[in-house]
Amino acid sequence: MEEKQNFQTSLDFNQNIFKPSTREEIVEIVKNCYKKSIPLEISGLQSKNKIGRNFQAEKTLDLSNYKGIIDYRPEELYIKVKAGTPISEIEEALKKNNQQLAFEPNDFGYLFSGESNSGSIGGVVACNFAGSRRFKVGSVRDHLLGFQGINGKGETIKSGGTVVKNVTGYDLCKILSGSFGTLTVLTEISIKVLPKPETSKTLIIKNPHVKKALNYLGQSLSSSTDPSGGVFYPDYFGKNFILNDLTHDGGLTGIRIEGPMNSVDQRINRLSKELALMDNEFSVLDSVQTEIFWNKTKNLEVFKNSKSNLIRVVVPISETLQVIQKLKKDDLNYFIDWGGSLIWMAFDHLNSKILSEIKEITKNHQGYYTLIKIEDDFKASADIFTIDPIKYKISEKIKKSFDPKRIFNPGKMYTGI
Amino acid sequence: MSSLQMPKVDSSILSKKDKIISDIGRIINPKNVLSHPDELRPFETDGLTAYRQMPMVVVMPETVKEVSSILKYCNDNKVKVVPRGAGTGLSGGSLPLEDCVLMAMGKFNKILEIDYENRCVVTQPCVTNLAITHAVQDNGFYYAPDPSSQIACSIGGNVAENSGGVHSLKYGATTNNLLGIEVVLMDGTITKFGGKAMDSEGYDFLGLMTGSEGLLGVITEVTVKILKSPEIVKAALIGFPTIEDAGNCVAEIIAEGCIPAGMEIMDKALTKATNDYSKAGYPTDAEAMMIVEFDGTEHEVEAYIEKAKQIAEKNNSSSLKISKSNEERLKFWAGRKAAFPACGVLAPDYMCMDGSIPRGKLAEVLREITRLSKKYDLPVANAFHAGDGNLHPLIMFDANDKNSLKKCEDFGADILKYCVKVGGALTGEHGVGIEKRELMCEAFNDKDIQQQLTIKVALDPNSLLNPGKVYPILRKCAEEGRVHVHGGKTKFPDIPRF
Numbered sequence: 001m002e003e004k005q006n007f008q009t010s011l012d013f014n015q016n017i018f019k020p021s022t023r024e025e026i027v028e029i030v031k032n033c034y035k036k037s038i039p040l041e042i043s044g045l046q047s048k049n050k051i052g053r054n055f056q057a058e059k060t061l062d063l064s065n066y067k068g069i070i071d072y073r074p075e076e077l078y079i080k081v082k083a084g085t086p087i088s089e090i091e092e093a094l095k096k097n098n099q100q101l102a103f104e105p106n107d108f109g110y111l112f113s114g115e116s117n118s119g120s121i122g123g124v125v126a127c128n129f130a131g132s133r134r135f136k137v138g139s140v141r142d143h144l145l146g147f148q149g150i151n152g153k154g155e156t157i158k159s160g161g162t163v164v165k166n167v168t169g170y171d172l173c174k175i176l177s178g179s180f181g182t183l184t185v186l187t188e189i190s191i192k193v194l195p196k197p198e199t200s201k202t203l204i205i206k207n208p209h210v211k212k213a214l215n216y217l218g219q220s221l222s223s224s225t226d227p228s229g230g231v232f233y234p235d236y237f238g239k240n241f242i243l244n245d246l247t248h249d250g251g252l253t254g255i256r257i258e259g260p261m262n263s264v265d266q267r268i269n270r271l272s273k274e275l276a277l278m279d280n281e282f283s284v285l286d287s288v289q290t291e292i293f294w295n296k297t298k299n300l301e302v303f304k305n306s307k308s309n310l311i312r313v314v315v316p317i318s319e320t321l322q323v324i325q326k327l328k329k330d331d332l333n334y335f336i337d338w339g340g341s342l343i344w345m346a347f348d349h350l351n352s353k354i355l356s357e358i359k360e361i362t363k364n365h366q367g368y369y370t371l372i373k374i375e376d377d378f379k380a381s382a383d384i385f386t387i388d389p390i391k392y393k394i395s396e397k398i399k400k401s402f403d404p405k406r407i408f409n410p411g412k413m414y415t416g417i
Numbered sequence: 418m419s420s421l422q423m424p425k426v427d428s429s430i431l432s433k434k435d436k437i438i439s440d441i442g443r444i445i446n447p448k449n450v451l452s453h454p455d456e457l458r459p460f461e462t463d464g465l466t467a468y469r470q471m472p473m474v475v476v477m478p479e480t481v482k483e484v485s486s487i488l489k490y491c492n493d494n495k496v497k498v499v500p501r502g503a504g505t506g507l508s509g510g511s512l513p514l515e516d517c518v519l520m521a522m523g524k525f526n527k528i529l530e531i532d533y534e535n536r537c538v539v540t541q542p543c544v545t546n547l548a549i550t551h552a553v554q555d556n557g558f559y560y561a562p563d564p565s566s567q568i569a570c571s572i573g574g575n576v577a578e579n580s581g582g583v584h585s586l587k588y589g590a591t592t593n594n595l596l597g598i599e600v601v602l603m604d605g606t607i608t609k610f611g612g613k614a615m616d617s618e619g620y621d622f623l624g625l626m627t628g629s630e631g632l633l634g635v636i637t638e639v640t641v642k643i644l645k646s647p648e649i650v651k652a653a654l655i656g657f658p659t660i661e662d663a664g665n666c667v668a669e670i671i672a673e674g675c676i677p678a679g680m681e682i683m684d685k686a687l688t689k690a691t692n693d694y695s696k697a698g699y700p701t702d703a704e705a706m707m708i709v710e711f712d713g714t715e716h717e718v719e720a721y722i723e724k725a726k727q728i729a730e731k732n733n734s735s736s737l738k739i740s741k742s743n744e745e746r747l748k749f750w751a752g753r754k755a756a757f758p759a760c761g762v763l764a765p766d767y768m769c770m771d772g773s774i775p776r777g778k779l780a781e782v783l784r785e786i787t788r789l790s791k792k793y794d795l796p797v798a799n800a801f802h803a804g805d806g807n808l809h810p811l812i813m814f815d816a817n818d819k820n821s822l823k824k825c826e827d828f829g830a831d832i833l834k835y836c837v838k839v840g841g842a843l844t845g846e847h848g849v850g851i852e853k854r855e856l857m858c859e860a861f862n863d864k865d866i867q868q869q870l871t872i873k874v875a876l877d878p879n880s881l882l883n884p885g886k887v888y889p890i891l892r893k894c895a896e897e898g899r900v901h902v903h904g905g906k907t908k909f910p911d912i913p914r915f
Binding site for chain 1: 533618
């Protein structure tokens, strides 16, 4: 009971899972863990907690009760929320003002549990996985305006603010985005919001060949028609899309155009001409079907309930075809997002030999991979994230500067970090 | 020169000056080591000309290996290093120190690769911002961030300062348009962060380095993304009878879901000055003048311009012109882009401030600036990247009058403090440098600053790379009662102070 006396709040330190609802409680928990060198797993809404290496943590800091919108200013284009706030709650609030999170956070719920769970804003920032609009609007990190968080000593720190232009001091928003909770417990997050486009349509090109698809995507992204999404689904995924205006169920390339009504029609028309498409080669999805199509993409719904291992590979567009050709195995299912530079690869079976091959190939093609879903018995020994020795050394130093006793998610990204 | 405390000069380094020069002359071509006062003079200041200091020596490396060897040598011998690009920075980020090696990156001036397939350009850091656009514009591409010094400023400097420009509302600042960098750390380590692929594995060091003002590493290569030039660009020139009307118009345009490529406001004083200077045809009777620009495809731009026009009329616009040709559009901008030289005509000197505020606070902040202008008895003209809340008051003064410079600096500091007070930031795009260093305690408490300093120490344990910039020298902050000092001891006695 000694621990309990140390607490100024009503928390009991003997429990293993903390569910704080105030910042003061979070500070107390972290300070205690720091003092006693107790490793702490930071968790939100469990939507992405399976991503990352296995690690031992004596206690869990569950932020799902630390939620709520603190300040939403549609005209200033930002929303400030507590870190445990569900993405769904934020999106609901933005919808009322015709605004959105333009980076389209992936919903990993379908992949891991068969149903939607888009997670919390804290988790989305910690993982920095952006959806299809990435090549046009940037990643999660490009939309994080400011944060307040608790470092590994229990000190409350902040960086950034609520204005878009701010170069005061180091940009800690960037280093925390994608740090998988290993540097700081995020408490408050200010994130940029943007107007929803008036309408959107999708040009669907029927084609089974990845090479041709990449040509279409490359040409579209380099055209002045300004697309906001570009995907390729091979033949075996075509049947996953049942939409009124989608007349075929084979391989398809989808290109999204957004903006004012007239402009969208004009650009769709122009794009189909620029790509020299015959009338029977393409169809156009209206805004309702477009929303369904791109939601399925951001939710990775083609992998719903799949037992396969899922790898997220990012390479420059010029390398995508070669990477796919080199990694082609009988049990590989994949689709391409981000206009050609993100490949979601599902393998029924993965072993260290195949993984080192993937590692080598992505590295040689100037890219990287992240293991998203992986069979349990292989997980302990696999490299989930890739890193080179120099960056490992720098990462170690940065980790120490935020979390000197390595209490936050120790080992979740790399051994020793 | 106004007094500003800089890191203590290390007399043992100065006494070894000749040896250091000859040692470095063995690392790189001795012709690229400058030490004669006549050679050093051009490097004594940057865009913040009120501050001058001759460096001990200037080195001009030609390869990344040379950069690495010099940094390693300086690190081993505890010699301070100040990196410098084109020297156009407005916050004094490359102001030399008396006992420093000034590393001038001017020889890194080549574009290395233009890759249209991946829509990016790989370049050395001292290529100018505008040269990147020039290199790709014939193929219909451009590099989006456009700081007003783009004709002269270097892309490496843009990365170090995270420079913005008039189009950053729609296209973001440097950090949002950067794919990768090669960087040399103070211990000589050469590494690459990012590359041609989007985002990167592990911690986002690319993001951390961007805007770190030369304190964490020296940039030796930059990969930026390029965009397809928009099919059409149109601008509207709108006059308003009050600043409030202009401010409301900005807020409504944004709320309506139109994101302009640029949205600029100038107050009456600057409208008149720039119009006299450039004959841009501005409505000089208006209290505020706005240029709003949209780019995209024809239908898209027409739709947005029409919407902006309706919103402006609703907000009592007193005049409204829409560009009918590209020439006319450029004429609208000619005055705005001549804002600085126009102020140069009005007063012997001016200082350009750089605060960021919530868009909705525009009228309130401008009223406060007017009040302060009377208090300090110094004229001021205001330019404002209204779309993203970035305010540039131009305070006019006479540098030959010491009292006038001091008044100008105090006036500027009061403006920035007010920006922070209304929820904004000390600097939107010019950086902290030495100019706003002492104001950091307005924006951050000591825990925030100490967290940032521990990052600095992690990468540069001896604090040799660009010391004295960005973070307040402790004594000054403590005197002002902003950093908590207890019993004469700071909270982190192991952290070197600079």
